Amino acid sequence: MSLKINAKNEIENLASQILFHKKLYYKGKSIISDAEYDALENRLTNLCAEHPILSIVGYPFEESNNKISHSIAMLSLAKTYSLEDIFDFISKNKCIAMDKIDGMALSIEYDENGNFLRASTRGNGKFGEDVTEHVYHIKDINKKINLVNNDRKIRIEIRGEVYFPLSEFPKFTDRFDSFRNAVPGTLGRKDVEEALDVLRILKFCVYDVIAFDKNNNYISARDFSELFSLEPDYYSKLKFLDKIGFYTSISHVQEIEKLKDLDSLKLFLNELYASSRDYQIDGIVFRLRDEIIWESLGNTAHHPRGSLAFKQAGDTAETEIQAIEVNVGRSGKISFRAKLNPVYLSGAKISYATLHNAEFIENGNYAVEAKVEIIRSGEVIPAILRLIEPAEKKFKLPTQCLCSFPLTRKGPDLFCLENPNCTFKDQESLVYYVSSLDIMGVSDKIVLKIREAGLVQEPADFYKLTVEDLLQIEGFAQKSSENVIAAIQGARKIPLAKFLTALGLKRGGAVKCQEVAKKCKTLNNVLKLKVEDLLIEKGWAQKSAEDFIDSLVNKEKIIQNLLEFVTIINDNSGLLSEEQKNHPYFGKNICITGALSRPREEYKAMLEKAGAKLVSAVSSKTDFLVCNESSSSSKYKDALKHNVKILTEAEFSEHL
Numbered sequence: 001m002s003l004k005i006n007a008k009n010e011i012e013n014l015a016s017q018i019l020f021h022k023k024l025y026y027k028g029k030s031i032i033s034d035a036e037y038d039a040l041e042n043r044l045t046n047l048c049a050e051h052p053i054l055s056i057v058g059y060p061f062e063e064s065n066n067k068i069s070h071s072i073a074m075l076s077l078a079k080t081y082s083l084e085d086i087f088d089f090i091s092k093n094k095c096i097a098m099d100k101i102d103g104m105a106l107s108i109e110y111d112e113n114g115n116f117l118r119a120s121t122r123g124n125g126k127f128g129e130d131v132t133e134h135v136y137h138i139k140d141i142n143k144k145i146n147l148v149n150n151d152r153k154i155r156i157e158i159r160g161e162v163y164f165p166l167s168e169f170p171k172f173t174d175r176f177d178s179f180r181n182a183v184p185g186t187l188g189r190k191d192v193e194e195a196l197d198v199l200r201i202l203k204f205c206v207y208d209v210i211a212f213d214k215n216n217n218y219i220s221a222r223d224f225s226e227l228f229s230l231e232p233d234y235y236s237k238l239k240f241l242d243k244i245g246f247y248t249s250i251s252h253v254q255e256i257e258k259l260k261d262l263d264s265l266k267l268f269l270n271e272l273y274a275s276s277r278d279y280q281i282d283g284i285v286f287r288l289r290d291e292i293i294w295e296s297l298g299n300t301a302h303h304p305r306g307s308l309a310f311k312q313a314g315d316t317a318e319t320e321i322q323a324i325e326v327n328v329g330r331s332g333k334i335s336f337r338a339k340l341n342p343v344y345l346s347g348a349k350i351s352y353a354t355l356h357n358a359e360f361i362e363n364g365n366y367a368v369e370a371k372v373e374i375i376r377s378g379e380v381i382p383a384i385l386r387l388i389e390p391a392e393k394k395f396k397l398p399t400q401c402l403c404s405f406p407l408t409r410k411g412p413d414l415f416c417l418e419n420p421n422c423t424f425k426d427q428e429s430l431v432y433y434v435s436s437l438d439i440m441g442v443s444d445k446i447v448l449k450i451r452e453a454g455l456v457q458e459p460a461d462f463y464k465l466t467v468e469d470l471l472q473i474e475g476f477a478q479k480s481s482e483n484v485i486a487a488i489q490g491a492r493k494i495p496l497a498k499f500l501t502a503l504g505l506k507r508g509g510a511v512k513c514q515e516v517a518k519k520c521k522t523l524n525n526v527l528k529l530k531v532e533d534l535l536i537e538k539g540w541a542q543k544s545a546e547d548f549i550d551s552l553v554n555k556e557k558i559i560q561n562l563l564e565f566v567t568i569i570n571d572n573s574g575l576l577s578e579e580q581k582n583h584p585y586f587g588k589n590i591c592i593t594g595a596l597s598r599p600r601e602e603y604k605a606m607l608e609k610a611g612a613k614l615v616s617a618v619s620s621k622t623d624f625l626v627c628n629e630s631s632s633s634s635k636y637k638d639a640l641k642h643n644v645k646i647l648t649e650a651e652f653s654e655h656l
């Protein structure tokens with residue numbers, strides 16, 4: 001009896017976890033690897049194969065009115081991690097193998113004259129989100145196709161994967177955390193105009209076509225091939241799509257001839273995985289070549305029976321936990337990470353893995369000296385998969401925050417709630433430190449990511465970062481990591497006023513810090529300042545002077561640690577504000593619209609530095625609209641209406 005209850009609890013627990021992770025995943029925000037997720041689904045399949053949650057396809061976007069109904073359901077794929085399953089599948093049927101592109105499925109419909117009609121996402125398989133507006137701007141998707149011999153006036157629907165080309169990603173790391181969230185993030189945007197620069201570079205790879213006759217009846221595989229004089233064979237269908245102007249990744253589509261045994265299959269797959277492509281794949285799809293048999297096999301509620309995807313488990317390795325480090329997040333939430341005996345996984349040296357929260361540590365019995373298996377599957381920060389051998393001593397969860405105040409337990413997490421001034425949870429101050437120093441190419445978003453990965457606790461930690469550290473964070477490639485490290489290391493000489501501003505001292509805005517720097521000349525003198533010394537200066541009241549000195553004292557340790565890495569240049573303030581005041585954009589309201597060659601965030605930072613204000617709409621108070629081309633956008637029209645000067649990007653950047 002109790003066993004049954006336990007199993008029931010586990011089933012419910014698994015189902016709710018699966019739903020939870022699905023929701024995050026389809027928003028492009030997954031927090032566990034696919035292998036971890038698939039393990040949950042597998043466990044549920046073993047306990048209760050008919051559980052309804054297992055046949056849910058996708059996860060719909062938030063409620064909206066713009067749903068498009070799919071006349072033929074857009075399904076998922078059957079998946080396996082086992083080579084034997086694949087060998088079995090291809091031994092029974094003549095198959096082809098092709099990339100399973102890690103993007104987002106789209107349905108593109110054309111009318112009987114070959115004109116682009118509308119586009120939708122997969123959604124829950126039956127209804128998708130209308131993304132017609134977005135697709136107008138995706139250059140890679142044809143807006144007109146030419147079907148020769150289309151006497152029967154058939155209508156076709158193309159299905160494929162829209163993806164973010166890898167080579168373009170480095171330009172967008174400050175906007176997106178990963179390839180995965182770049183596509184849903186862009187197609188999910190209500191304001192298409194804001195997403196133009198991304199839409200223009202998205203690529204589309206087609207893997208299927210469906211046809212309908214004048215009366216909207218589905219045209220069978222046999223009729224389709226007769227209609228266009230093709231062999232009823234998937235490969236011929238792809239060639240046909242290629243011919244009418246779609247990209248089909250056909251160069252990566254492999255006909256499978258003779259694979260005698262598992263070893264030759266392994267070799268075959270290794271070669272496929274090793275070939276170079278400008279997109280990420282999350283598997284290889286095996287599909288029956290014969291279109292008529294494929295169609296006759298039909299579908300389950302979840303997937304077509306004639307296709308099977310092979311997924312490669314993320315690489316795993318065994319190692320030992322050397323230490324468990326605590327990190328205070330925004331809102332005071334405590335997260336934990338394991339410092340590991342370094343091991344190499346998928347080409348990267350791994351020294352840390354996330355331990356998530358207090359509950360994860362308790363349930364998994366993780367502790368210093370425990371032997372664990374870790375996994376890295378490309379998408380997420382390395383995670384601990386399981387405990388191999390427990391440690392002798394159990395790990396004692398901390399009772400105090402790094403700020404010495406007691407921690408509060410709430411569900412699975414510990415929080416620092418009792419100290420409103422906890423500097424450790426003061427995430428913003430780290431971002432502030434870097435952004436005040438204007439380290440080129442290191443955006444707030446990058447700092448936050450580094451912070452969230454638990455790699456920095458205080459400003460001095462930035463200077464200890466290595467390329468290898470960054471490579472462990474999702475979205476950081478070799479080149480971008482090298483650039484970030486080079487930028488940080490290149491910014492070690494800091495003028496005094498800037499340094500004081502970057503510390504984020506209470507009442508210590510840029511102007512006040514400039515005055516203090518001018519007065520004191522050296523950091524040593526600043527550290528000796530007393531409240532009375534400030535009170536004799538203009539603009540300091542008792543309270544503000546006290547706050548400033550207090551927070552300077554509080555940050556003394558942080559300052560000392562920084563001095564191990566940075567050199568402070570004695571005062572030369574005053575210069576900056578003169579320079580600012582003379583800048584042509586000083587005090588101006590500037591609006592930017594449409595696609596530009598550089599990320600908007602970069603311009604924003606430059607404008608702020610020049611003392612300009614970036615505004616989101618055009619009104620009579622706006623001084624400039626920056627825009628590369630005339631358009632029908634409301635901002636452009638407003639600019640004409642209010643006589644706002646319109647600058648091209650080139651004109652605009654001349655002064656930056």
Ligand SMILES: NC(=O)c1ccc[n+]([C@@H]2O[C@H](COP(=O)([O-])OP(=O)(O)OC[C@H]3O[C@@H](n4cnc5c(N)ncnc54)[C@H](O)[C@@H]3O)[C@@H](O)[C@H]2O)c1
Binds near residue numbers: 075076102
């Ligand atoms: N990490 C997580 O938290 C998490 C959560 C949920 C799901 N997932 C992962 O998502 C996957 C299940 O999601 P799914 O059902 O959306 O997709 P799927 O993996 O079942 O694959 C179906 C999709 O593959 C795409 N595709 C790419 N190339 C294709 C080709 N050549 N032929 C046919 N289809 C092709 C299509 O978009 C299609 O809709 C699993 O791999 C699972 O691990 C992960």
Ligand SMILES: [Zn+2]
Binds near residue numbers: 328401402403423
């Ligand atoms: Zn604290």
